[in-house]
Structures are given as C-alpha cells and as structure tokens.
Amino acid sequence: MPSTPSTPSASTPEPASTPARPAPPGLWRDPDFRGLWTGQTASQLGEHASLVVLPLFAVLTLHASPGELGVLRAVGQAPILMLSLFVGAWVDRWRTRTTMVLTDLGRALALGAAAVAGLFGLLGLPALLVLAFTVGALSVFFDVAYQASVVRLVPRDQLVRANSALEGSRSAAQIGGPALGGTLVSLLSAPIAAAWSALFFALSFLSIRRIRRAESIPERAEHSPRVWRRIHEGLRFVTGDTVLRTVCLASAAFQFSFAALMTVYLLFLPRELHLSATVVGLALTAAGPGALLGSLLAARLPRRFGYGKVLVCAAAVGDGIFLCVPALHGSSAATITALLAIGFVFGCGGQLVNVTIMAVRQTVTPATMQGRTAATITFVGMGTTPLGSLLGGYLAQEWGLRTSLLTTAAAMLLSPALMSLSPLARMDRDLPPSPDAPQTATHAKH
Numbered sequence: 001m002p003s004t005p006s007t008p009s010a011s012t013p014e015p016a017s018t019p020a021r022p023a024p025p026g027l028w029r030d031p032d033f034r035g036l037w038t039g040q041t042a043s044q045l046g047e048h049a050s051l052v053v054l055p056l057f058a059v060l061t062l063h064a065s066p067g068e069l070g071v072l073r074a075v076g077q078a079p080i081l082m083l084s085l086f087v088g089a090w091v092d093r094w095r096t097r098t099t100m101v102l103t104d105l106g107r108a109l110a111l112g113a114a115a116v117a118g119l120f121g122l123l124g125l126p127a128l129l130v131l132a133f134t135v136g137a138l139s140v141f142f143d144v145a146y147q148a149s150v151v152r153l154v155p156r157d158q159l160v161r162a163n164s165a166l167e168g169s170r171s172a173a174q175i176g177g178p179a180l181g182g183t184l185v186s187l188l189s190a191p192i193a194a195a196w197s198a199l200f201f202a203l204s205f206l207s208i209r210r211i212r213r214a215e216s217i218p219e220r221a222e223h224s225p226r227v228w229r230r231i232h233e234g235l236r237f238v239t240g241d242t243v244l245r246t247v248c249l250a251s252a253a254f255q256f257s258f259a260a261l262m263t264v265y266l267l268f269l270p271r272e273l274h275l276s277a278t279v280v281g282l283a284l285t286a287a288g289p290g291a292l293l294g295s296l297l298a299a300r301l302p303r304r305f306g307y308g309k310v311l312v313c314a315a316a317v318g319d320g321i322f323l324c325v326p327a328l329h330g331s332s333a334a335t336i337t338a339l340l341a342i343g344f345v346f347g348c349g350g351q352l353v354n355v356t357i358m359a360v361r362q363t364v365t366p367a368t369m370q371g372r373t374a375a376t377i378t379f380v381g382m383g384t385t386p387l388g389s390l391l392g393g394y395l396a397q398e399w400g401l402r403t404s405l406l407t408t409a410a411a412m413l414l415s416p417a418l419m420s421l422s423p424l425a426r427m428d429r430d431l432p433p434s435p436d437a438p439q440t441a442t443h444a445k446h
Contacts, residue, residue, distance in 0.1 A: 247361060283336070
C-alpha cells in the first residue's frame with residue numbers, strides 16, 4: 001500500500017501548477033523531471049540505508065531489547081502522526097522545490113553530525129532516538145512535497161508513467177539501500193554507514209536544485225483560512241470521497257501491520273535464524289528487484305486487466321507471502337534463498353499497489369488539493385506505524401518471535417480484504433475523470 005513509501009484553500013483560486021506549456025515529447029527529455037527523478041532516487045537510497053543502519057546498530061552494537069527497538073522505530077515514525085496534516089496544509093502554499101531542497105539539506109546535516117558523534121563514541125540510544133525523530137520529521141516534508149510536485153511537473157496523461165518511473169527509483173533505492181547499510185555496519189561501523197546516507201541526501205539536494213521551472217505560489221487572501229481550517233478542508237475532502245476514504249483505511253491497516261511485522265522481522269533474522277548483518281541487508285534488499293518489476297508492470301497491467309483487479313490481487317499476494325517466513329529455520333542456503341524470494345514477491349506486489357493507488361489518488365483530487373490529500377492519507381495510513389512498531393516490540397517480548405511474526409503477517413491481509421469490499425475493486429481499465437477537467441457530458445455521467 002502506498003505510503004504509502006493531497007488538497008487546497010477554498011478562499012482563492014490557487015494555481016497549484018505552473019503556467020501551462022506544451023507537454024514535453026517524453027518524460028526523460030524534460031530536465032525538470034530528470035532532476036526530480038534523480039533527487040528522489042538519491043533521497044530514497046539514503047532513507048532506506050538509514051532505516052537499516054539505525055536498527056542494526058541498536059540491536060548489534062547497543063544490544064537493544066525488543067521493547068527498545070520498538071521504541072526506536074516508533075520515534076522515527078512519530079513525525080508522520082504529529083506533522084503530516086500541518087505539512088499538507090503548508091505545502092499547498094509553498095514551492096515544492098524549496099521544501100525538498102531544505103529537507104534534503106537538513107537530513108544530510110543530521111546524519112553527518114551523527115557520523116561524527118559515532119566516531120567519538122557518543123552515538124548511544126538517546127542520540128539514536130533524537131536522530132531518528134529528526135530524520136523522520138524532515139522526511140514527512142519531503143514525501144508530501146515530492147508527491148505534490150509530480151502533478152505540477154507532469155501532464156495528466158503521463159501521471160502513471162511518471163509515478164511508475166519515480167516508484168522505480170524507489171525500487172532501485174530498495175535494492176541498494178538496505179544491502180549497503182547492512183554491509184557497512186557489518187564491515188565498518190554504523191557511523192560510516194550514517195555518513196554514506198548523508199552523502200545520498202546531499203546528492204538529492206544538488207539534483208533537485210536543478211529544477212528550473214517556476215512554480216506559482218497562491219496569492220494569500222487578506223482573510224485566508226487559518227491552518228486548522230485548511231487541515232479540516234483536507235480531512236473533509238478525503239473522508240467525503242469513497243475512493244480516497246477506502247485508500248486511507250486500507251493504508252492504515254497495512255502500515256500498522258507492516259510496522260509491527262518489521263519490528264519482529266528485524267529481530268527474527270539475526271536472533272532466530274542467526275543471520276549476519278550483511279545477509280539481513282540482502283534479505284531486505286530482495287524487495288528492491290521485485291519493486292522494480294512491479295513498477296514496470298504497473299504501467300501496463302491496470303489498463304489491461306483493470307485497476308481494481310490489479311490492486312486487490314497484488315495486495316493479497318504481496319502481503320500474504322510473509323506467512324511463509326515463520327516456517328523457516330536455520331541459516332542454510334535454502335533459508336536465505338526463500339527469504340530472497342519472499343522479499344521479491346512482496347516488493348513486486350507492493351509496488352504494483354503503490355503506483356496504481358497513487359495514480360488513482362492524483363486523478364480524483366483537484367490540483368489545489370494535492371498537498372493536503374497526500375498529507376491526510378499519509379496521516380491516517382502512516383500515522384499508525386508508531387503504534388504498530390510498539391505493538392511488534394511488545395509481541396516479540398511476550399509471545400516470542402515466531403508466533404509474533406505469524407500473527408503480524410496474517411494481520412497484513414486485512415488491507416486487501418478492505419479493498420476487495422470497496423469501489424476500488426470495481427474500477428475498470430480507465431482512470432476516473434479529473435475534477436479539474438471541463439465538465440463534459442461524459443464527465444457528468446461519471
């Protein structure tokens with residue numbers, strides 16, 4: 001499900017996109033899109049590396065307990081719950097390029113400082129908690145801004161291709177990030193691994209700065225709505241739309257269960273299966289090639305079989321594959337091969353869902369509401385992850401790793417079940433009409 005790794009002001013006609021210009025002959029000939037794609041790739045690579053580095057450092061170096069690991073993951077995810085709605089209201093009135101550049105710079109500085117602290121032996125659990133919260137907060141700004149920027153940079157008829165390309169970049173990051181993070185922690189140290197993540201965020205900063213297309217900032221009315229009213233407008237818009245409401249519920253179910261599962265999974269691999277940090281990184285990396293394939297399939301399958309069928313089937317297969325993990329024992333080649341296959345299937349199914357859902361969401365949302373809609377869905381969906389991480393740590397401590405893993409894997413199937421009972425499952429081969437399009441007879445019929 002999308003992170004799931006939007007809406008506008010009612011008082012003024014906000015031009016959330018730039019002045020119209022002829023569509024470029026292709027996405028890759030557009031230097032602005034290339035800058036966004038390169039920056040997104042580097043940013044995701046740094047983020048996925050750090051998501052492995054910090055927990056592995058806590059488990060292998062600080063010997064963190066299951067409860068402490070759950071707290072660390074929850075602290076890193078807490079900004080989603082605390083900030084998403086505010087960020088969505090702000091991003092709709094800011095230049096997305098400026099937001100992404102500043103957050104990349106902030107994450108690079110935070111991880112760079114952590115690397116220096118680690119080299120001097122000052123990177124303890126309290127410092128990790130502060131670092132995780134800081135990087136998580138900045139990531140909320142970046143994620144909402146880049147999702148809103150896609151609609152401003154790309155013509156509507158190329159949204160699926162653009163999202164497929166961007167999700168493909170995230171897949172590439174999933175391939176290299178966990179493997180790089182696990183290998184650096186295993187062979188060198190967590191501070192060195194953190195420094196590498198900082199370099200990737202710096203590369204993203206430089207790439208996104210290359211975007212030259214001017215963005216129109218909405219003029220502020222003399223009595224423009226306060227932030228709370230804008231947040232309320234976003235919440236009301238999402239809850240009032242059946243498709244977006246279903247996306248929220250399914251995303252919340254998935255993210256809660258997946259956060260709990262990953263907390264247990266990161267303990268299960270090194271402590272129950274006795275895998276090294278490098279192998280753990282490889283197991284997590286397996287989702288990357290699968291997600292890369294999922295991105296390619298997402299540009300074709302929905303138009304052939306229908307958006308609804310692809311969403312439900314991909315979610316059911318991708319989420320259900322984790323039910324196989326508790327049956328594994330030992331660190332044999334067969335176990336490692338099975339983990340790689342499971343990660344590949346999960347990545348492929350998850351990416352199909354991510355790309356398809358994002359295209360549907362962007363299509364049914366007015367241009368002036370993109371930031372708040374993305375933030376509202378992020379708040380409802382990803383906002384459950386801190387609670388899921390805490391639950392995963394509690395279950396691992398009280399029930400044992402194998403039982404907890406089976407329970408959390410089964411809970412992930414609630415997400416495709418919710419989608420199968422909603423209008424999402426009945427969507428055909430064509431996307432719904434855009435609310436920004438002229439109201440033709442066909443649109444009125446829809």
